[in-house]
Structure formats: C-alpha cells, structure tokens
Amino acid sequence: MRLNGAQIIIKLLEQHGIKHVSGIPGGANLPVYDAFVDSNIEHILTRHEQGGGFIAQGMARVSGKVAVCMASSGPGATNLVTAVADAYLDSIPLIAITGQVPSSMIGTDAFQECDTYGLMLPITKHNWLVRSATELLEVIPEAFRIAASGRPGPVSIDVPKDVQLEEIELDALPPCLAQEQMPNANDAELAHFKQLLTEAQRPMLMVGGGVIHSGQAELLRQLAEQQEMPVVASFMGLGVIPAEHLLSLGMLGMHGAQGTNMALEECDLLIAAGVRFDDRATGKVSEFCPQAKIIHIDIDRSELGKIKQPCLGITADVCDTIRRLLLIAPPQQRMPWRERIAHLKQHFGLGSSDGFELFTPQGLIAELGRQCNEETNIITDVGQHQMWTAQLFPFQRPRQWISSGGLGTMGFGLPAAIGAALQQPERMALCISGDGSIMMNIQELDTAAEHDLNVKVVVMNNNHLGMVRQQQKLFYKARFSGINNRRRVDLALIAEGMGVRGIDLSDAPNPQQMLAEALATPGPCLINVPISEQEMVFPMVPAGAANHEMIVE
Amino acid sequence: MTDKNNKAVLELKVNNHPGAMSHICGLFARRAYNLEGILCLPLEDKRYSCIWLLVDEDQQLDQVIRQTEKLVDVLTLKHHVDVNHDVFIELEKAFHL
Numbered sequence: 001m002r003l004n005g006a007q008i009i010i011k012l013l014e015q016h017g018i019k020h021v022s023g024i025p026g027g028a029n030l031p032v033y034d035a036f037v038d039s040n041i042e043h044i045l046t047r048h049e050q051g052g053g054f055i056a057q058g059m060a061r062v063s064g065k066v067a068v069c070m071a072s073s074g075p076g077a078t079n080l081v082t083a084v085a086d087a088y089l090d091s092i093p094l095i096a097i098t099g100q101v102p103s104s105m106i107g108t109d110a111f112q113e114c115d116t117y118g119l120m121l122p123i124t125k126h127n128w129l130v131r132s133a134t135e136l137l138e139v140i141p142e143a144f145r146i147a148a149s150g151r152p153g154p155v156s157i158d159v160p161k162d163v164q165l166e167e168i169e170l171d172a173l174p175p176c177l178a179q180e181q182m183p184n185a186n187d188a189e190l191a192h193f194k195q196l197l198t199e200a201q202r203p204m205l206m207v208g209g210g211v212i213h214s215g216q217a218e219l220l221r222q223l224a225e226q227q228e229m230p231v232v233a234s235f236m237g238l239g240v241i242p243a244e245h246l247l248s249l250g251m252l253g254m255h256g257a258q259g260t261n262m263a264l265e266e267c268d269l270l271i272a273a274g275v276r277f278d279d280r281a282t283g284k285v286s287e288f289c290p291q292a293k294i295i296h297i298d299i300d301r302s303e304l305g306k307i308k309q310p311c312l313g314i315t316a317d318v319c320d321t322i323r324r325l326l327l328i329a330p331p332q333q334r335m336p337w338r339e340r341i342a343h344l345k346q347h348f349g350l351g352s353s354d355g356f357e358l359f360t361p362q363g364l365i366a367e368l369g370r371q372c373n374e375e376t377n378i379i380t381d382v383g384q385h386q387m388w389t390a391q392l393f394p395f396q397r398p399r400q401w402i403s404s405g406g407l408g409t410m411g412f413g414l415p416a417a418i419g420a421a422l423q424q425p426e427r428m429a430l431c432i433s434g435d436g437s438i439m440m441n442i443q444e445l446d447t448a449a450e451h452d453l454n455v456k457v458v459v460m461n462n463n464h465l466g467m468v469r470q471q472q473k474l475f476y477k478a479r480f481s482g483i484n485n486r487r488r489v490d491l492a493l494i495a496e497g498m499g500v501r502g503i504d505l506s507d508a509p510n511p512q513q514m515l516a517e518a519l520a521t522p523g524p525c526l527i528n529v530p531i532s533e534q535e536m537v538f539p540m541v542p543a544g545a546a547n548h549e550m551i552v553e
Numbered sequence: 554m555t556d557k558n559n560k561a562v563l564e565l566k567v568n569n570h571p572g573a574m575s576h577i578c579g580l581f582a583r584r585a586y587n588l589e590g591i592l593c594l595p596l597e598d599k600r601y602s603c604i605w606l607l608v609d610e611d612q613q614l615d616q617v618i619r620q621t622e623k624l625v626d627v628l629t630l631k632h633h634v635d636v637n638h639d640v641f642i643e644l645e646k647a648f649h650l
Binding site: 117121126146301 | 575620626
C-alpha cells in the first residue's frame with residue numbers, strides 16, 4: 001500500500017488501540033487532520049492546546065494506558081508544553097504529536113516555527129524530530145513502548161509538514177512493540193527485606209504513584225494487614241489503600257495529619273514503595289524518619305539514593321516484589337505499635353467532618369464523599385481545595401484520585417475530568433476546583449458541552465487565590481498581594497454561556513438537595529459553592545521545615 | 554593542565570543522530586552537574602558515536618550516571634575512575650599549540 005506520513009501516524013495510532021485524540025489543528029499539521037477524516041479515531045477538538053494535553057492526561061490517568069494529544073507547530077506546541085511537563089513529573093504515559101514547519105524551512109525562523117524538539121527535550125522520557133516518513137514506522141511504536149515501559153512518562157514527536165506529506169510504499173504496518181522487561185528483585189534482596197521486616201518493632205509502609213502504575217495495589221494492603229503495619233500515602237499514592245482502613249494514616253507530609261507525621265518520626269523501618277521522596281512529603285529531608293531504616297523499592301534505579309539513602313534499595317516492579325515477599329514473610333502481631341497508631345489517629349488525626357455546614361471546606365468535601373461512591377472519579381485542580389480533598393475525601397481505589405502532584409498545575413482539573421469522562425463514560429467525573437484554578441482552562445466547558453460528558457465541576461469559591469493568601473497570612477505578616485481581583489465573576493453564568501448547566505448553591509433554598517440533584521443529573525454541570533477566604537488548610541509544614549514543625553492551626 | 558584529582562571519565566556509546574548530544578548535555582545542565590570536557594566522534598559504524606565526558610568524581614556522580622543511563626540514546630556507559638584521561642590530556646596539548 002501507498003501511504004503518506006500523516007496516514008501512517010493515524011493508522012499506527014489505530015493499531016495501538018487509540019480511540020480518542022485531543023488537540024487542535026493548524027497549518028503545520030493539516031495533513032494529519034486530513035488523515036483523521038478516514039479514521040474511526042474520534043478527534044476531540046479542544047479550545048486551547050493545554051486543554052488537549054490535559055484531556056489526554058485524564059484518559060491516561062484513569063486507565064493507565066498511553067493517551068495521545070496533538071498540536072500544530074509554534075504556539076500550538078508551546079501551549080502543549082505545560083501539560084507534557086506535568087505528565088513528566090507525575091510519570092503519566094502520554095504521546096504529544098506536533099506539526100513542524102517543512103524540513104527545508106527549519107532554522108529559518110519561518111512562520112510558526114519554534115524549536116519544539118529543544119522545548120520538549122528536558123520534560124519527556126524521550127523525544128524525536130522525525131526526518132522521513134519511513135522513520136515514522138520506527139518512531140511511533142517506539143513512542144508507545146517508551147511511554148508505557150518501566151516508569152511511565154511522556155514522549156513527544158515533532159513531525160515536519162513535508163514528512164507528513166511524503167508518500168512511501170509499504171507491505172504492512174510494523175507491529176506493536178512489547179514493553180521493556182521489568183527488573184525483578186533477586187532472592188538475596190528478598191531475604192534481606194524479610195529480615196529487616198521481621199526485626200522491626202515499628203514498621204511503616206509508604207505507598208506512592210509507583211504502586212498504582214504497578215497495578216496490584218491490593219498486595220500492599222495484604223502486606224500491611226499481614227504485618228500489622230500502618231500505611232501512609234504520598235500525594236500520588238492516595239487510593240492504594242481505602243481511606244477508612246484501620247491501618248491507613250492518610251497522606252503524609254506538608255498537609256498530612258499531625259499523628260501521621262508523628263508516626264513517621266517514631267517508626268524504626270520505613271518501606272517506601274514506588275515513591276520518590278518529594279520535598280512536600282518529606283519536609284526537611286535530614287529530619288525525615290530519623291529513627292528508621294529505609295527499604296526503597298522503585299522501578300527507576302535513579303530514584304534509589306537520590307534523596308534518601310536506603311538501607312536496602314531494590315530496583316524492581318513493586319507489586320511483583322511484594323507478591324514474592326508475601327510468600328516468605330511470616331505474619332506478625334505488633335500490638336503495642338498498633339495501639340500507638342490508634343492513639344495517634346484518635347488524638348492527632350484530622351478530626352471528624354461531622355457538624356460542619358455545607359459552605360465550609362470540611363462540610364463540602366464530606367457531603368461530596370457521601371454523594372459519590374467508589375465509581376466516581378475525583379479530579380482536582382491545584383490549591384487549597386486540592387489539599388482539602390486529598391486530606392478528607394474517602395478514596396477507595398487506585399486511579400480514583402486524579403490530580404496534578406509534581407508540577408502542581410492550576411487549570412489541570414476541568415480538562416483532565418473531560419479526559420476521564422471520555423475514557424470511562426460509565427463513571428461520573430467530579431472535578432473539585434477553586435475560583436482561581438477553574439479560570440485557567442474554563443474554555444474547556446465548551447468541549448464538555450459539545451460531547452455532553454458527565455463532568456461535574458464543583459468550585460470552592462472564596463474569590464481569592466486561597467493557598468497564596470494562606471501563605472501570605474502565615475509567613476508574610478498578612479501583607480496580602482495579588483490574590484484577589486476584587487471583582488466577583490459569575491461562574492454559573494459563564495457555564496450557561498457555554499451551554500453547560502450552571503448553578504450557584506448560595507441561591508438555593510435547600511443547597512444540599514440542589515447539590516444532590518445536580519450530581520444525579522447526567523451531563524456537564526458547574527456548581528458554584530461560596531466559602532470564606534479565611535479558611536486555611538491545616539496542618540501545614542512551612543516549606544523547608546521538618547515535618548514535626550507543623551503549624552496545627 | 555586540568556587538575557586530575559577527583560576527576561572521572563565517562564565513556565558513552567550513543568546513537569549517532571542530531572539530538573543525542575543535546576539530550577546528554579541538557580541532562581547535565583538541568584541536574585546542575587558540572588561537565589568539564591566533552592569529546593564526541595562517530596564510530597566506524599556511523600550509526601553510533603562515542604562520547605567522552607570529563608566530570609567531577611563526587612558524591613553526586615552516581616546519581617548523574619543513573620540518570621544518564623536512562624537516556625534512550627545512551628546504549629552503554631563506562632565509568633573510568635582511575636585513568637589518566639589520555640583523551641583529554643592529548644586534547645589539552647592541541648589547545649596549547
């Protein structure tokens with residue numbers, strides 16, 4: 001058959017099981033969009049390329065599978081950059097395909113030319129500037145393999161327009177490539193693991209995003225139960241163990257419960273599974289887990305010893321390692337430690353959300369928790385609302401929690417929720433956002449309306465950049481600066497203007513009932529919930545301080 | 554002459570295409586790791602190049618090696634600890650001609 005480069009791209013995406021591609025066409029990727037016409041891939045036109053990047057991320061984050069976004073050259077590509085960098089820090093498998101000016105014009109400062117290869121280089125696992133249509137036959141399958149293998153991550157492919165148009169003769173498309181072989185723990189490492197675990201009096205398990213990527217989170221819960229060992233989750237590890245589980249201590253670190261960080265101070269063994277010791281988790285590293293030996297298991301060898309030197313470092317697939325450990329480690333009873341943990345949870349936990357009214361962060365998250373179930377995907381933006389959700393929402397399963405952790409990108413929530421709803425239409429995508437974040441990609445409400453997706457956006461609206469206000473209040477003597485535009489935007493009206501139902505709970509005679517009714521009605525909806533700008537996220541560890549120096553209120 | 558103390562040479566076999574060098578130099582720059590010298594030549598089989606990097610032998614080196622090994626275009630990496638960096642010494646002579 002005779003195909004041009006653009007047709008090869010689309011056919012290979014089809015072959016790799018891609019059902020949706022999000023993005024925006026432009027001069028330099030017109031041939032690819034021409035090839036879409038003959039494809040059964042559904043193209044999701046977004047209103048900004050960054051929205052396209054985050055829609056693809058939403059698809060990838062709920063499914064664990066590689067997702068694809070597209071943009072044209074120049075501004076199209078630069079608009080994708082934030083979403084790609086975000087995927088890089090959270091290890092999300094994403095392929096960004098960008099158009100580029102024709103090869104003959106590269107380097108001439110042509111219209112809408114920019115060095116996409118150079119821009120994407122430090123924020124991807126690997127990236128390509130494709131020089132010929134034949135090269136695409138190698139690059140596209142490689143891109144899928146690299147994005148999904150080992151520690152997942154984004155890749156980007158920059159394709160000059162002439163390469164998209166170049167026709168070649170081929171007998172068949174190249175096959176999909178198998179993922180790279182995962183490294184496994186060896187017997188000596190497992191024996192050492194077992195020995196350290198058996199000797200420990202006060203072990204703790206710290207689970208991160210790597211456990212979710214590894215795919216068998218229930219094994220970690222089994223290990224915790226068998227060893228009577230409490231579990232803390234990094235931000236990315238929320239959902240590995242159900243929030244209500246007796247052994248769950250929730251999230252650690254900057255906004256973790258006081259008792260959770262106290263337990264980490266006291267533990268004598270920390271099993272760090274699929275985590276990277278982010279500074280928001282550890283606080284001042286030299287004072288993190290001061291009494292503990294550390295066992296660090298990660299698929300990425302460069303994470304071992306990067307921040308914290310482990311006593312035992314294992315480069316391996318984390319769930320496979322735990323599965324094998326479960327076969328050899330004898331169950332343990334650790335009554336004094338369990339009692340201590342129960343005490344810390346009771347007296348130094350986050351406290352009950354009961355009795356808070358709906359227009360408070362605690363009351364709203366608790367109400368959303370009651371009105372949602374395990375099937376709901378919870379997506380957030382970035383800021384106070386995100387931390388309240390991380391602290392208080394009763395997550396029950398891996399991949400239920402979708403949020404921008406490493407890069408902390410405001411504007412992530414709505415498009416990621418759209419991606420979640422496209423990938424899993426049977427599940428409601430509930431985006432919890434703030435008035436600051438929602439404005440950063442609010443144009444994608446139009447995309448949600450176009451596809452009539454079951455996306456609900458709940459905006460905790462304090463008319464301020466709340467997390468910035470909180471830090472100025474706590475650390476800058478309440479000298480407030482740049483946190484409020486002094487006008488109140490009618491977000492519900494904006495939604496209505498884009499064909500999305502918009503409601504404001506402050507107008508409702510029975511706000512609880514109105515919220516329930518809005519969530520139960522299929523289709524997109526924006527729900528504005530006013531809260532006070534005085535509310536703050538506590539506890540809080542000041543940046544750079546040790547976790548025991550947390551401000552409690 | 555370069556102070557030979559606390560220096561190591563990394564010898565890399567990499568795919569020979571435009572961009573491989575950027576990936577490597579970019580990694581060192583963004584990880585804030587000093588790169589003292591770089592030499593890059595294509596191997597006889599033009600598909601590959603050999604890159605010699607003169608670097609500081611310090612406690613961060615192991616981390617940088619691990620990051621370098623993750624690069625898709627880096628096929629092999631040899632860490633020469635106790636060598637006299639012939640390659641770079643010869644180069645220095647050339648510089649001082």
